[in-house]
Amino acid sequence: MLVGALLPWASTVLPGGAYPDRATLQFFDAPHLVSGFRLHLVLLGVLAALLSRARKPAGIGVAVIALVHMGFLIGLGAPSIGGPVALAGGLLLMWPGLTAPAPELKPPGPAVARLVLLVAFAALVWLVSETLTAGGQSRATNPYGGAEFLAFCGLVLALACALSAYGVLAWLAALTDRHRFFAFSVMLVCALALPFTDAGTGYWMTVASTIGVYAATAIGLNIVVGLAGLLDLGYVAFLGIGAFTAANLAHVVPFPVAALAGTATAGILGIVVGAPTLRVRGDYLAIVTLAFGEIFFRAAQNNIGGLTGGANSIPGIPPISMFGHAFDKPLGVLPAGSLYYAVTVVMVAVAMVMLVNLRHSRTGRAWAAIREDEDVARAMGVRTGRAKILAFLVGSMMAGLAGAVFAHKLGTVGYESFDFSESVTLLAAVVLGGMGTVPGAVVGASLLFVLPEKLREFSDYRLMLFGLALILIMRFRPRGLVSS
Known part of the structure; x- marks a missing residue:
């Protein structure tokens, strides 16, 4: 051979x-x-x-x-x-x-x-x-x-x-777990050093920062789907809520305030969506979340309330700036987009720390019990309703924060960025990477958003290839590429 x-x-x-x-x-x-x-x-x-x-x-x-x-x-x-x-x-x-x-x-x-x-x-x-x-x-x-x-x-x-x-x-995984703080610190520094490598160009920094936004969003979805076992087919709506909230406040308040507002708004609506989960589960829960995602998409498309711009989108969103320097401009030897990349790296790092702490907490164990068998969890004294609403709250707030960064990074926000296919892509990233795992969502999001950039000639077949990949993963690696 x-x-x-x-x-x-x-x-x-x-x-x-x-x-x-x-x-x-x-x-x-x-x-x-x-x-x-x-x-x-x-x-x-x-x-x-x-x-x-x-x-x-x-x-x-x-x-x-x-x-x-x-x-x-x-x-x-x-x-x-x-x-x-x-x-x-x-x-x-x-x-x-x-x-x-x-x-x-x-x-x-x-x-x-x-x-x-x-x-x-x-x-x-x-x-x-x-x-x-x-x-x-x-x-x-x-x-x-x-x-x-x-x-x-x-x-x-x-x-x-x-x-x-x-x-x-x-x-290496055992060493990382044994020296968790050191490994996380080194990983963060190495990730921030990517602009100094051959990939340190404006093009790849833009792509990498976009991957960071979706990776942070996928981590939030991993809490809902991976830890709590609640199938959410309209999760991208929370990303859009954070983006549109920050876009409407961009000319009024500084970015940190707009980001907090987007995070809070997404969290409130996450509670609203999570409320029906007290009575439904499984396929019915998927239908409820799918309906919420479609309602948001159609409301944004028709500019209901004048908050989304409809077909005209919301243009002219100012970039994030600090000490008078805009984050979309080069900084010394660093190419344009490097500062946005640094923001997304920090955001993903915070999301990963949050996921690790939640997974090993009492709340995380309650989510795991609900995921395995909700009736048994309730019989064992787990307050399932409160735990499920908390999962939607935390997951939606993470997506809202990512949406605020997304709006300022792009400079314009339109409804077409938050259709059902984006929810499917995020869900595919979680399943492909490994549900409930810390690096799984990051690995899945990186694969699903790098491959279309590198293989543009196959862009028309993206969803078909994602579906085929998921079938193969479920057959040969049911716990994802990074299993827990």
Whole structure:
């Protein structure tokens, strides 16, 4: 299998090899770069040889890559097929590594553990930067950008497989839990250092800050759906409530006051929506929340009360400013959008701390009991009505705060940003990342909002691909990518 994977690569460097147009990624100008598809193929083959515990599935993955790659080298198919094939191979390599029992590694001393965490988070930031910039920013300048990005993702997935198969990921998770405060501090500093990497451009800072807004919103939804088990299909309405409230107050009060007002308004309406949950559950609760989301969307579309602008939206929202400097402007060596990115990083960090504390609190245990069996929880003395309303309150307030940042970041707010598909996307982010987990919502939101930016040629099929991904996750990883 390993030889079969290497043959396509070797055939192109021999005299009389395949014409450059038949090559997949970057072979026409840089055949030996690490970002080239052939080297990814070689590394996947090496990992297949190393993962003896997953030899058969890994061999199948390498064989699929080799056969399809050889096929379009001789003229069968378009070059862009190389990226999806590399991604599929990485998934096939990742699956046995994630499902097989990992060996236990002994915990090191405190000093060594902190050093390991520091290196691990720094490497993670570098990997995020390389993933964002893989394939470039524009399909017009690099027609193979999407395929290169998928090929790089295949390599990352294979690397994750190797680390998981040898117990490194579980070991790092245990170290993070044991040194929680230090790990969180290092993670925050490393995240704030992203503008100083190759991804430190105005374009990627804008994308990263948008991901931060949706990640914070997804964490709020994770409280409602993941911890309390209350299916909310209209959650994006709270994001819109916070955004429209802040937009209407932007010219009257400073941003902190507008953000507090948006948070409070969303929280009040969260209580209103949560009240019917005292009598309904399951499918009926989903219908109630879906109805609320549609009511909000139609009210915003028709500018009821003159608060949403209707089809004209609400333009001219001033950016956040501090000491006379607008956050949408460059600051020294930092590109435009870096300050908004810093705001969203801090917001996500606060949301993560809140989620961790709530999950391990008495309220969090009550939510977990309701999620498993509400009747049994009530019989055990849990005040289920109060707990469910509190879940809606906390989740909606988190979305309202994110909405206020969202409005000031965009500079204009329209109803079309808060339709049902956005609620589905947020729910998909929570389920994909891992319901009830701290990093799960962030991972899910990052995947679901980075992939459309990198793969714009597949934008028409986004919801279909999300649905397929959810089906596969429910089949093979029912607890999400980051399970509790």
